[in-house]
Amino acid sequence: MIKLAIYGKGGIGKSTCTANLAAAFASLGKRVIQIGCDPKADSTINLLGGTPVTPVMDYMRDRDEEPTSIEEISQVGYGGILCIETGGPTPGLGCAGRGIITTFSLLEELELFEKFKPDVVLYDVLGDVVCGGFAAPIREGYADKVLIVTSGEKMALYAANNINKAVKNFEDRSYAKVRGIIMNRRAVENEEEKVRAFAESAGLDIAADIPRSADIIKYEDMGKTVIEGDPECETAQRFMELAKKLIAEDEAND
Amino acid sequence: MTDAFYITAAELADRGFDNTPDELMSHRHMIYSSPATLDFNSPGAKGFGVKRAGLAIPGSVMLLVAPGCCGRNTALLNELGYNERFFYLLLDDTDIVTGRHLTKIPKACKEVCDSLDYTPTAVMICITCVDALLGTDMERVCRKCEDETGVPTVPAYMYALTREKRLPPMAGVRKSVYSLLEPQKRISSECNIMGYFSHVHDDCELYDLLHSAGIKKVRELARCETIEQYHELSRANFNLVINPEARYAAQDLEKRLGIPFIELTRMYRIDKIHNQYRLLGRHWVLCSTTASTAARRSGQWRTSTENSVRCVLRWANV
Ligand SMILES: Nc1ncnc2c1ncn2[C@@H]1O[C@H](COP(=O)(O)OP(=O)(O)OP(=O)(O)O)[C@@H](O)[C@H]1O
Ligand code: SF4
Ligand SMILES: [Mg+2]
Numbered sequence: 001m002i003k004l005a006i007y008g009k010g011g012i013g014k015s016t017c018t019a020n021l022a023a024a025f026a027s028l029g030k031r032v033i034q035i036g037c038d039p040k041a042d043s044t045i046n047l048l049g050g051t052p053v054t055p056v057m058d059y060m061r062d063r064d065e066e067p068t069s070i071e072e073i074s075q076v077g078y079g080g081i082l083c084i085e086t087g088g089p090t091p092g093l094g095c096a097g098r099g100i101i102t103t104f105s106l107l108e109e110l111e112l113f114e115k116f117k118p119d120v121v122l123y124d125v126l127g128d129v130v131c132g133g134f135a136a137p138i139r140e141g142y143a144d145k146v147l148i149v150t151s152g153e154k155m156a157l158y159a160a161n162n163i164n165k166a167v168k169n170f171e172d173r174s175y176a177k178v179r180g181i182i183m184n185r186r187a188v189e190n191e192e193e194k195v196r197a198f199a200e201s202a203g204l205d206i207a208a209d210i211p212r213s214a215d216i217i218k219y220e221d222m223g224k225t226v227i228e229g230d231p232e233c234e235t236a237q238r239f240m241e242l243a244k245k246l247i248a249e250d251e252a253n254d
Numbered sequence: 255m256t257d258a259f260y261i262t263a264a265e266l267a268d269r270g271f272d273n274t275p276d277e278l279m280s281h282r283h284m285i286y287s288s289p290a291t292l293d294f295n296s297p298g299a300k301g302f303g304v305k306r307a308g309l310a311i312p313g314s315v316m317l318l319v320a321p322g323c324c325g326r327n328t329a330l331l332n333e334l335g336y337n338e339r340f341f342y343l344l345l346d347d348t349d350i351v352t353g354r355h356l357t358k359i360p361k362a363c364k365e366v367c368d369s370l371d372y373t374p375t376a377v378m379i380c381i382t383c384v385d386a387l388l389g390t391d392m393e394r395v396c397r398k399c400e401d402e403t404g405v406p407t408v409p410a411y412m413y414a415l416t417r418e419k420r421l422p423p424m425a426g427v428r429k430s431v432y433s434l435l436e437p438q439k440r441i442s443s444e445c446n447i448m449g450y451f452s453h454v455h456d457d458c459e460l461y462d463l464l465h466s467a468g469i470k471k472v473r474e475l476a477r478c479e480t481i482e483q484y485h486e487l488s489r490a491n492f493n494l495v496i497n498p499e500a501r502y503a504a505q506d507l508e509k510r511l512g513i514p515f516i517e518l519t520r521m522y523r524i525d526k527i528h529n530q531y532r533l534l535g536r537h538w539v540l541c542s543t544t545a546s547t548a549a550r551r552s553g554q555w556r557t558s559t560e561n562s563v564r565c566v567l568r569w570a571n572v
Pocket of ligand 1: 014015220
């Protein structure tokens with residue numbers, strides 16, 4: 001099973017990359033689950049034609065009880081992808097990290113993996129690894145690889161470096177390792193050199209190079225990924241290449 | 255008097271003490287109490303909470319990780335003879351906000367083990383509510399403790415806030431205390447009873463029924479006095495769960511060690527209890543003679559229990 005967590009600075013394109021990668025895996029015939037771990041709960045929206053799924057935390061808050069089946073807290077989107085959002089507390093209140101932990105233990109109790117039998121699980125995680133809750137996706141049994149999304153912007157690279165250090169901090173036999181960087185271009189001057197310099201200094205591989213693309217925005221407006229909207233376009237092809245690469249690595253590992 | 259009776263507190267107050275309804279006068283007749291109250295075990299009764307239960311592994315010690323105000327309620331347990339087995343790591347605000355306490359735990363564990371003149375069989379790390387929000391991976395912390403001390407270390411969670419959830423603390427701690435069991439060859443004529451932290455009454459009919467059904471050895475965690483006896487628990491052919499709080503632990507043993515389990519429901523009516531034993535008998539894949547012996551024994555137990563109940567009722571003059 002491929003289990004990936006995607007981290008990166010706020011607004012850098014984590015959800016966009018995660019959803020496109022999920023769609024790419026699905027179009028290659030894989031059974032995919034995408035779990036948005038962000039109170040904004042917008043991770044899977046472009047797999048669902050723009051209609052969001054009810055986040056787990058919202059479900060619990062509104063009904064004051066735990067769901068009893070996976071169906072109550074998920075939607076099936078493009079390519080059969082099972083979409084789940086942890087959601088979070090009312091902004092400014094509660095604890096978002098705890099929300100992730102609560103959701104994860106709930107999914108475990110509902111035997112999500114045993115029942116859905118996914119080939120690929122993707123976790124789209126909010127911003128930095130700020131507290132224990134945001135490290136939950138890299139724990140044993142969850143993601144075993146991390147992809148860091150960054151552009152050539154200074155603050156994005158800064159965040160990427162922090163995330164890399166945080167994940168390294170946890171490095172022991174059962175935690176996830178950083179697989180590499182997704183360079184999500186922002187048309188910054190000398191972008192490629194800047195990202196490459198960082199990747200080299202951190203000893204990381206650039207797993208994918210995603211161009212700044214008008215297609216992404218065009219299909220996002222229709223609630224779609226580029227994989228769904230225009231699978232032949234350059235951007236879609238880059239995501240397909242990344243998916244194929246990760247599948248090949250996983251198969252080589254087995 | 256057979257009709258159900260109730261009265262609100264306001265009505266009772268209005269009537270005044272002298273007009274207390276007869277139904278509430280306990281010395282005039284027997285007052286029926288529903289099974290729900292029989293099941294209830296008040297914390298004041300010093301029953302088994304997570305901390306006491308966490309020490310069920312023979313020869314183990316517990317490191318309680320908590321702020322002082324929260325940890326001190328455990329001091330009550332000292333009266334029950336646990337003072338040699340409890341150790342405290344007290345937390346302050348800075349510990350919690352910075353996560354510093356997590357690096358202190360392995361050090362504290364080491365200190366505890368070094369301070370003892372024997373090597374404990376296991377260290378239980380019990381962490382209370384304060385940590386619930388932090389999302390600490392206690393399994394990982396325990397591995398670090400093991401690296402430090404060489405003693406098996408297991409987490410237990412006193413998260414009072416999950417009491418009404420699907421996996422309440424008392425179910426979680428049962429999984430913890432069985433978690434050191436390792437797979438070994440299972441013996442078809444042996445079983446465990448899982449459910450409580452004190453053993454079943456010596457004269458409970460369950461032992462007799464199990465024996466008459468061909469079970470030669472019935473084990474319970476509470477009867478294990480040594481770690482060797484504890485490890486024998488994983489020889490069981492099956493587990494008999496007599497308290498739903500042990501179901502999660504039984505499921506874990508099924509998953510990890512392949513030991514299946516049968517769950518019995520606690521019931522209060524003799525015919526229902528009898529019926530349950532009959533159904534249980536049918537499930538045993540045993541030769542017909544032992545199964546029928548068990549069936550006959552369960553019939554005898556039924557008669558004798560009915561007789562005792564009749565005696566009690568006569569005595570109570572109902
Ligand atoms: N390669 C790209 N080309 C064009 N637009 C992009 C690209 N990547 C992301 N975007 C746009 O950037 C915006 C933010 O992206 P996205 O929501 O994926 O970021 P995020 O990292 O998930 O944000 P947050 O931290 O808020 O969750 C979106 O509107 C998206 O369309
Ligand atoms: S409720 Fe939780 S925090 Fe409070 S005393 Fe009990 S264990 Fe400690
Ligand atoms: Mg996002």
